Amino acid sequence: MSIKTVCTLDYGIEPDTGEDCAAALQALFDGLAYESGTEFCVQFKKGNYHIHLPIRIRGAKNLTVRGNRATILAHFDPTAPIWANNNVFELSDCEDTSFHDFFFDTDHPVSAAGRVTSIDRENGTVDLKIYEEFPVTGFEHFCATNSFDEKGTPDYALATYNMDLVRLPFTAPDGRRTTRLVGLPYEVVGEHLVRLQLGALSPALKIGHEINLRYEVSGNTVFQFVSCRRVLLKNIIIYSAASFGATIHPRSEDFTFDNFCIRVPDTSERLMAANADGIHALGLAGKLVLRNCHMENMGDDTLNLHSIAACIRKLDSEKRTLAMFCPRPYGPHSLPEKWAIPGDAIYVYDSETFLRKGSFVIDTIDEENNAVFREETGAFAAGDILANAQYFASLHIDGCTIRSTRARGFLVQTHNVLIENCYFYGMSLSALLFAPDIRVWWEAGPCRTVEIRNNIIEYCAHIDSIASQGAIIFNACHDANSLEYPAGVHEKLFIHDNLFIDLPRSGIFVVSASDVRIEGNRFQNCCYHPQENAEYAKYDIVAANCENIVIRNNKSDRGEETLQYLLNCKE
Incomplete structure (x- = not known):
């Protein structure tokens, strides 16, 4: 197989301009002829690259992307709706793809941090002195708060979640009447000083407590993979992720993270590096390898490896047909796209004991997850729990x-x-x-x-x-x-x-x-x-x-x- 090296400089993509280069990078990746049998190596020059839109890579085969210690700065606006912010790399239907030697950060912080200076338990308010590196305009929205103990780890003396943003009238610090998006209510009461309106307060919360204020919790990711196979992320450092470091969706297979790091920069007073999970895999086959990774200060789990559980809604054993859904108490009851396809083996679990009681193979399945099955073992019934055997990656x-x-x-x-x-x-x-x-x-x-x-x-x-x-x-x-x-x-x-x-x-x-x-x-x-x-x-x-x-x-x-x-x- 021949190898072709493509340099970002050849496409006029210069580092350190401060301008959005997402469109130029998108044109570069769109122009690669992946079906030609050529192995492509895309080389970045060291420096800073700003992107305001995600870079979408579809159908890549035998693609290596080398950053040469380049820094990708994703756009983030702590005053805007969450949908206005962007992922960085979105890959779908790719095979034998790798990324090497990149730093990732955001052009504005994805959270703020400060220290409690006073507590009014009668009125349920807390005054917080925000550290100088974080903006305090009064327009930032706080979707979650977390207190940290003296050892630098979240201690839940304060933990709030206000992820449903509402646009409300607002008097700006300069006296202008306008509007802002509000999660947790607060007001600016001094120079880099905000007053959080919390209501009931835990007695564990003390003056001097460090507090992290997340502008976003779940919504954006640095790397997103859908139906990708044989992927390597090596020598990657993420300093700031609005939500996830990497998400892996059905039907992906065989991922390796080698020296994949998510951490706060040494010179920063940030308390969180990522506002949600480090790596979230919800539909992975084959194997997952993490080697020599350093991950700290996540807003949620460092790694969550799972698939979505389903439930049998209706069953006709004679016709070998069933209807499946996901009766979770939050979000839609539909299953993810391509949760199952013909040929997948499905494990069946008892809903009361969680013991496996049988299995079957999908013969046909429609978009509403109505399926015809074959090769069943054991006895199962409506209400039983289902898991796709494809997604039990080692x-x-x-x-x-x-x-x-x-x-x-x-x-x-x-x-x-x-x-x-x-x-x-x-x-x-x-x-x-x-x-x-x-x-x-x-x-x-x-x-x-x-x-x-x-x-x-x-x-x-x-x-x-x-x-x-x-x-x-x-x-x-x-x-x-x-x-x-x-x-x-x-x-x-x-x-x-x-x-x-x-x-x-x-x-x-x-x-x-x-x-x-x-x-x-x-x-x-x-x-x-x-x-x-x-x-x-x-x-x-x-x-x-x-x-x-x-x-x-x-x-x-x-x-x-x-x-x-x-x-x-x-x-």
Whole structure:
């Protein structure tokens, strides 16, 4: 295969002009003849490139994009409707594509940060001195707030969500009568000083608390992939993402993130680098590899790997027809485009136990997810839960550092997982959560064949929440207790040779699993702030409703008496 190198300079795309070059970049990628059998290498010159529209790459094959340490600055307006902001690269139906050696930032901050200077609990207001690097015009809209503790991690002393923006009359600081978009109500009361109108305040919120104010939560991503295969992102640093670092949609396959980093610049007082997830995959086949990645200060999970769960609405066993939908309590009940196609195998789970009870293969399916099926096993009925077997990508994570994230480090819902040699610090919730969810999020599915080894997990699961029962959690739902689910939801788990340090809660919390081995782990200063009214909360290892479980050779600096707690478990 021949290789053709294309330079951005040859298309008149100069760095450091301060002008929007999105149209010129779009013309460059549109002009590549991907069907010719040529391998293309697009080379950027080092410097800053401003883009105000997403760059759409469709149908690329054998494409390498090299940044040579160029910085892409996406446009972001903290006063505008969220839809006015843009993704950076949107790829669809691409194969054998890679991006190397880029920095990504935004031309304006995607959030602000400051410190609490006064609290009026009677009137429910908080005064916040905004750091100088962030604009304070009075027109910025705040979609979410989060407080940070002295260790630099979200502590939920303040956590609000006001994502439905409303345009209201407004008197600008210069006296002009106008309008602005409002999420959380506030007013400018001094030089870089705002007064947040919050209502009831937690007693945990103190003067001196650092606060992050997100201008957006969910909406924009740096990389978006739809139906892409064999993708590599290497030596990428994202300093600012309005929502996600990367999103992966059906029907994508085989992704590798190598030295993919999302972090706050050393010279900045930003408290968040991305306002939502670092990597969000909701329809990935094949494999996902994360190697030597450093991700910190996410507004949500660093990684969320899952697919959308469905439900059988109607079933005619004789005609082998069924209707499928997603009855989640938020958003549309439709399933994503191409959630299933002919030939896909579908797993069927009992809606009460989440145990797998059968499977079938899609023969035909229409746009409204009415399907004809074949090759069924087991017995199933209306109301049963469905997961597409295509989207259980294997996962290998090695040598990654994950720090100071508002939710979980990794939220994993797949089979064949190996997580090793990683360091986790300052997750507000668990470092690792393995759990499907059909109570709120309607994500699938249960995990099978998981190994977690040689990791260090420090100061995680530190907020008072049922969702932070341990640093490593296997559960049957995301954010609630699931002790009613039986053994067998998760299968073949091996958690060994990990070090747990300075954890307010348990180190390992496993519910509803079979074939579990927990061996050779060490616990130092754990369970120093256990959940109230929970008998098991003072133990380093908690297991409930498990079968074929082996726990041995683990050590705790608190002694054997608080090392492990077993409830309804069978060896």
